[in-house]
């Protein structure tokens with residue numbers, strides 16, 4: 032094998048897999064991407080009705096202005112003119128009402144923190160986290176311990192506890208480390224971005240460009256085993272029992288799937304993979320005949336104690352114009368849940384029956400016949416859970432099996448998962464594979 036004729040497999044055509052494939056093909060290697068579904072984009076993929084010009088993501092998605100890896104990739108591809116950054120309004124709940132919370136002015140006016148010392152402590156803590164780069168000591172304390180001591184019990188219980196409970200549930204919310212919170216507050220922006228046509232259009236365009244550059248993308252090819260063959264190469268076996276030899280393989284799936292695909296990994300590494308925890312997500316998308324939010328709000332953060340059977344309500348068409356969707360108004364109803372939560376086994380109709388009555392609390396005029404169509408997306412792997420000293424738990428990208436590499440959402444720590452970090456880790460993995 033000379034360096035120029037390596038044959039490389041990438042498992043998964045999400046943002047990480049596609050980004051890795053770009054750099055591997057550029058370096059002159061033969062690259063085959065195996066994708067279980069029928070299209071690229073992974074968790075950020077979308078779907079489209081006949082009468083829509085744009086697709087909507089299966090799980091709500093937007094970019095931040097600080098997403099340098101993602102925006103840098105788009106610039107490299109020459110498509111920056113197709114990125115939009117509107118400024119939709121996100122709101123917080125307080126005593127039965129919702130208040131904008133997406134600027135310093137809005138935070139100052141938010142009644143949930145009172146008007147005195149608590150608001151000042153909230154602001155100072157936010158400023159500190161925005162400016163400090165020193166996240167390492169923060170992984171040694173939980174968000175709860177740190178926030179209670181620095182921002183006070185009132186600020187923690189009003190602002191941060193509802194968010195932690197909503198995102199991580201009662202089993203994990205008091206165990207998540209403070210570096211996770213730092214990563215969110217350190218880089219996120221209030222202006223939110225997307226690609227003209229939706230994330231799916233970006234993924235399709237990216238996949239097409241890779242194909243033109245020579246990458247083979249094989250859709251509906253689910254990989255079920257990766258093992259060393261007697262020649263020292265890695266056999267990639269697909270669902271149809273076909274097997275093909277590769278010099279290097281990069282897996283971009285969840286840690287659990289990685290452990291299943293490569294059972295020959297040494298126990299230490301398998302143990303690291305299986306020790307990682309994550310939340311799943313159930314997200315319903317509805318197309319409506321009328322707008323839902325009476326005030327034109329985009330993102331409703333809803334604390335569990337407010338009595339809604341979901342965490343967030345997102346009116347996508349208050350972020351992007353309804354004209355892109357043939358005049359339909361699109362909303363998402365989402366929640367992060369543990370894999371064994373009953374919502375994973377409920378039918379779409381059962382979820383709809385449960386959710387719809389609560390939309391009347393957002394808009395009393397809402398009627399069930401506003402709903403044109405409903406879709407439900409479920410994933411068991413949506414949000415990694417970072418515990419204390421989590422940097423010690425991150426499996427290396429290079430696995431102990433020669434030529435086998437692993438790059439997933441669970442390894443972008445201390446950053447929180449996102450397409451920006453999928454691009455970063457995909458490209459980092461490609462660089463290491465090329466140097467190896």
Ligand SMILES: Cc1cc2nc3c(=O)[nH]c(=O)nc-3n(C[C@H](O)[C@H](O)[C@H](O)COP(=O)(O)OP(=O)(O)OC[C@H]3O[C@@H](n4cnc5c(N)ncnc54)[C@H](O)[C@@H]3O)c2cc1C
Nearest residue numbers: 043045046047067073074090092093253254413449450453
């Ligand atoms: C509810 C929710 C909201 C989110 N919101 C945002 C957001 O607003 N902004 C943002 O940037 N990010 C957001 N994210 C995160 C973002 O979607 C992920 O970080 C990113 O898409 C991960 O990309 P990936 O390539 O690492 O993995 P994935 O997207 O999971 O890609 C893995 C691919 O592998 C394929 N696959 C699985 N098994 C096999 C197999 N056996 N063989 C072959 N292929 C297989 C899958 O079909 C998939 O296409 C959100 C995620 C969720 C769940």
